[in-house]
Amino acid sequence: MTDTTIFGLYAAAAVGFGLYGLITNPQPLRKIVAFNLMGSGVFLLLGVVGRRGAAAGFGNDPVPQALVITGIVVAFSATALAVALLLRLFQTAGSATLRDDAPASASINQSGD
Amino acid sequence: MSFALDILTIAAVSAGAFFFLAGTVGLLRFPDTLTRLHALTKADNLGLGLVVLGLLPQAGSVRHGLKLVGIWLLVLLAGATVSQLIARAARQGGPAR
Amino acid sequence: MTVATILEMVLGAVVLGLGAWTIAARETFAATVGYVAYGLLVPLIWVRLDAVDVALTEAAIGGGLGGVLLLGAAARLRASEPAAAAETPGKIVRLGAAGASVMVAAALSAAVLLLPDPAPTLAPAAIANASATGLANPVTNVLMAFRAMDTMLEKVVLLLAIVGVWSLASDQAWGGRPGPRHQADPHGVFAFLARLLPPVGIVVGIYMFWTGADHPGGAFQGGSMLAAMWLLVIMAGLTDTPPASGRWLRLVLIAGPGVFLAVGLGGVCFGLAFLAYPPTNAKPLILGIEVAMVLTIAVTLGLLVAGAPERSPQR
Numbered sequence: 001m002t003d004t005t006i007f008g009l010y011a012a013a014a015v016g017f018g019l020y021g022l023i024t025n026p027q028p029l030r031k032i033v034a035f036n037l038m039g040s041g042v043f044l045l046l047g048v049v050g051r052r053g054a055a056a057g058f059g060n061d062p063v064p065q066a067l068v069i070t071g072i073v074v075a076f077s078a079t080a081l082a083v084a085l086l087l088r089l090f091q092t093a094g095s096a097t098l099r100d101d102a103p104a105s106a107s108i109n110q111s112g113d
Numbered sequence: 114m115s116f117a118l119d120i121l122t123i124a125a126v127s128a129g130a131f132f133f134l135a136g137t138v139g140l141l142r143f144p145d146t147l148t149r150l151h152a153l154t155k156a157d158n159l160g161l162g163l164v165v166l167g168l169l170p171q172a173g174s175v176r177h178g179l180k181l182v183g184i185w186l187l188v189l190l191a192g193a194t195v196s197q198l199i200a201r202a203a204r205q206g207g208p209a210r
Numbered sequence: 211m212t213v214a215t216i217l218e219m220v221l222g223a224v225v226l227g228l229g230a231w232t233i234a235a236r237e238t239f240a241a242t243v244g245y246v247a248y249g250l251l252v253p254l255i256w257v258r259l260d261a262v263d264v265a266l267t268e269a270a271i272g273g274g275l276g277g278v279l280l281l282g283a284a285a286r287l288r289a290s291e292p293a294a295a296a297e298t299p300g301k302i303v304r305l306g307a308a309g310a311s312v313m314v315a316a317a318l319s320a321a322v323l324l325l326p327d328p329a330p331t332l333a334p335a336a337i338a339n340a341s342a343t344g345l346a347n348p349v350t351n352v353l354m355a356f357r358a359m360d361t362m363l364e365k366v367v368l369l370l371a372i373v374g375v376w377s378l379a380s381d382q383a384w385g386g387r388p389g390p391r392h393q394a395d396p397h398g399v400f401a402f403l404a405r406l407l408p409p410v411g412i413v414v415g416i417y418m419f420w421t422g423a424d425h426p427g428g429a430f431q432g433g434s435m436l437a438a439m440w441l442l443v444i445m446a447g448l449t450d451t452p453p454a455s456g457r458w459l460r461l462v463l464i465a466g467p468g469v470f471l472a473v474g475l476g477g478v479c480f481g482l483a484f485l486a487y488p489p490t491n492a493k494p495l496i497l498g499i500e501v502a503m504v505l506t507i508a509v510t511l512g513l514l515v516a517g518a519p520e521r522s523p524q525r
Binding site: 009 | 214215218219222223225226229230232233238241242245248249252255256258259260261263264267268271272275276279280283284286287290291293294296297298299303304307308310311312314315316318319321322323325329330331332333334336337348349351352353356357360361364367368370371372374375378380428430507510511514515517518
Binding site: 197 | 410
């Protein structure tokens with residue numbers, strides 16, 4: 001087992017933790033954090049694949065690296081949009097719950113991203 | 114000459130690591146916010162300072178050495194400011210503990 | 211087992227422990243603090259994976275800006291916490307979720323262990339074509355030339371995200387200033403930092419962008435550094451967020467994708483393909499796109515953290 005493989009296993013575990021938090025945590029903000037944790041694990045898996053593809057004097061295949069950089073920025077914009085939606089929901093409905101039968105007056109379209 | 118510099122590096126980085134360890138133990142064990150901040154500054158200022166000092170002989174060029182010192186100065190600035198802000202928030206009865 | 215391997219195992223365990231803690235922590239604010247720490251330690255793994263470009267991006271965007279965003283949201287949502295905590299799903303759901311998570315993690319682990327050997331790689335292709343652009347950093351080459359379409363569309367995603375965030379404004383605040391007006395003691399230590407740090411930070415941001423042509427760094431890392439400096443000045447109350455209806459602001463927001471698209475269409479007009487750079491002028495063109503991009507990235511990231519408009523543009 002190489003060092004890279006160890007990080008790969010850690011990354012797989014991070015995806016698992018993130019998925020568990022995403023399903024079980026009732027608070028939307030915690031779901032966002034958990035989703036980010038999952039995404040970070042996926043990026044690390046890509047990094048491990050790139051590390052195994054080290055060749056031609058590079059320690060890490062540049063193509064997965066570029067994909068991960070793009071992915072980090074896109075994940076950040078999705079997070080920002082989700083947080084803005086959540087804050088607006090809280091502002092309008094007075095609560096930040098995703099339940100349908102919540103005691104809220106306004107009905108908000110809760111489609112996430 | 115280079116042997117003496119290597120010894121300096123090992124000694125300074127080890128001392129820095131010790132301060133980081135002591136600061137972390139303090140952060141976890143001290144009872145309130147202000148004493149925890151006290152522990153944290155040891156890790157930030159002295160620990161990182163000693164690590165930077167130890168790495169200077171290995172930097173290779175003056176330019177890289179200046180970058181290392183610059184990083185240390187920036188961490189000092191940020192650490193001092195943030196500690197002050199946290200201490201003020203703690204005194205004004207923010208989230209205690 | 212070497213010292214380096216043990217170091218990596220300990221590093222991974224610490225990072226994973228922090229990740230688990232962000233899921234398990236009782237308070238949302240504490241969980242987000244844990245996520246910031248996680249986001250600042252993950253870059254160390256990236257450095258161990260020899261991907262310094264990614265490490266810089268992850269530290270600046272994942273740990274830094276993402277951390278500010280989540281911490282701010284957690285502070286504003288604190289009042290909603292007790293009600294939501296009562297909705298914790300029952301034991302059966304949690305057991306099922308744990309089972310599903312373990313299965314996903316196990317499948318991914320198996321995939322990692324069964325990766326093909328020798329690993330496929332595009333690194334030789336990237337190095338063989340590096341001379342075409344005149345840039346020495348292979349990651350910048352991939353981002354700006356070989357996979358330029360991805361990067362351009364990603365700029366469009368940033369633009370769409372800011373449009374989405376702004377469209378959440380209420381009617382009174384439409385086209386207004388994003389986020390709350392921050393107040394700080396103008397003679398206090400925070401305002402002092404916000405005056406002292408930005409000159410240094412701006413130089414570091416531009417350096418990170420400029421050095422990205424040949425060394426780790428680039429438009430994303432430099433842009434997020436500039437965005438951080440802007441946010442620092444805003445949070446210290448020294449300046450206000452610009453109104454979303456401002457013409458110059460909107461021009462800056464579309465500058466990055468606009469210039470990228472213009473150069474791409476220029477590639478079609480002059481007989482090559484879409485987003486193909488003429489070999490003699492590749493480097494100046496790429497740097498030109500990157501200058502527009504770094505401005506757009508800095509402003510977009512800053513405004514994404516600032517959030518939806520909340521105050522009318524007049525005030």
